[in-house]
Amino acid sequence: QAQLVASGGGLVRTGDSLRLSCVHAGRPARRTVLAWFRRAPGKERELVGSIRWTTLGVSYEDSVKGRFTISKDDAMNTMYLQMDDLKPEDTAIYYCASARVGDSWSSPDTNWSQGTQVTVSS
Secondary structure, three states, X not given: OOOEEEEOOXXXXXXXXXXEEEEEOOOOOOOEEEEEEXXXXXXXXXXXXXXXXXXXXXXXXXXXXXXXXEEEEOXXXXXXXXXXXXXXXXXXXXXXXXXXXXXXXXXXXXXXXXXXXXXXXX
């Protein structure tokens, strides 16, 4: 199973930016999709966005479109989440995950990182 390490969270103010990193142990397999999820206090985990490692297809949850950007560094086997214009409602624990293209994120084969806390003060 792949190991994922997420980092970069912190305490910021409304309108600030943060960049999260997710290091994948080794090069992701060809048909791998990586994603960022978040869980806000009292809410269900939600998908923030995802990127297909090989084809670069990227998608975002509606509330972060135009503010968050997912990118990757092949040489570093790392996925990033650039978060701009942060809002208090972005406060959550953020996780990265990897799965095979076409698999459900609920699959037992999905790999998860530990969480990194993002707190946005008003």
